[in-house]
Amino acid sequence: MDLIGATAAWLSDPAHWQGANGIPSRLLEHLALSGVSLLLAALVALPLGLWIGHSGRFSWLVVTSANAWRALPSFAVIGLLVPFTTVLDANLGFTLYPTLVAMIVLAGPPILVNAYQGIADVDADLVEAARAMGMKERQILVGVEIPIALPVLATGIRSAAVQVIATATLGAAFGFGGLGRFIVLGDANQDNGELFGGVVLVAALALTTLALFLVLERRLVSAGLARRAAG
């Protein structure tokens, strides 16, 4: 098929691998936005979820946010943010902020829900035993609950990361760069090589992120838990 040839030709053209509009700088843009929004979301959602899971208070908040999250389409969220972010900054509010804020909104709930669920599911007997041994609440959380909940916590961060990487592509329809830009330009210029090149790059990045997080999770989970899961 001609598509494959056109895509391969576009991807292998050295001119597309340099400059401010080249693949490396677009990739960096994509990763920077995804990383920053994931970090900001985790800074809020992780401690909040851990605390709710440990104390058992406000757990309705987690359930509600998990449900509402599915009903919020990112395309609409990015669009809806534009009128408000442009008030803050006419330029960045029209190109960067809507996608950035929407990605934080997208990443928060999976991290929050899994942090809460992971801690809440820790065997109550273990927590009691730790308390009876004289561990303080903070020590119980850090020394007992978090290590046991780690696989669940990691799953939340992984699914947030993969979704942000994939969805940040939408930003290209709203003035943001990133890898989605090639898809938008290829579509506008009817350049199938560029369009499919963009699709291949985005899909590869999303799948690579998924694979990296899976490998990282293997490394992080304590040996005892991994053995239990395997057995």
Add this chain to the structure above:
Amino acid sequence: MNGEPLIRWDWLFAHLGPIADRVGQHLYLAAIAVSVGFAISFVLAAISIRRRKLYPFVTVLATAAYTIPSFAMFAALVAITGLSVFTAEIPLVLYTIVLFVPNIVAGFDSVPWDVLDAADGMGYTRGQRWWRVELPLAVPLVVAGLRLASVSTIGLVTVSAILGDSFGGLGYYILDGYHRHFTTEILVGGLLSIGLAVIADLGFVLLQRLLTPWAARRTVGG
């Protein structure tokens, strides 16, 4: 933007007709995707239940498909299928399958084996057992899948606006409003599409109450 009010009500009232058309298109695109996706998923789930070894394969494939952004899938299909209903529907259907199959499989898995034994003991044939026992007991999780899939599809329909003016349902207004720096359009498209998703979600909750009256009674009775 440009010192304009957030919502220009005169524009809104002058465009009620086209807005209603877009709502119709939105529901049309979503309804096709959810019903076709549901039918395909039911078959895939039935196969996965019979042939357990295939199931991990199905889930891995589904996870990978879900990882590919909708935006990329829509754009890529234009080059293959041209601009037709299929261009919008193929990705939408694919994403519903990812959400449906695990829910349907879990639904039938959730039927306790002693209930199945009891049904067999009462002399039900295979078909009767499936229709009168397994299906009703699987309904809550199947409907949970319908809720998820319809809400996510209604959201994804907006993305198909990148295909051109003749697609996107309410997403058309989001994109057009952005290009024209016209907040009224963005708000109309964005808020109405979220509204549709919420209404669909509530509709399926109601459907579940109607289909499984015993579940509600059990909760009320404690």
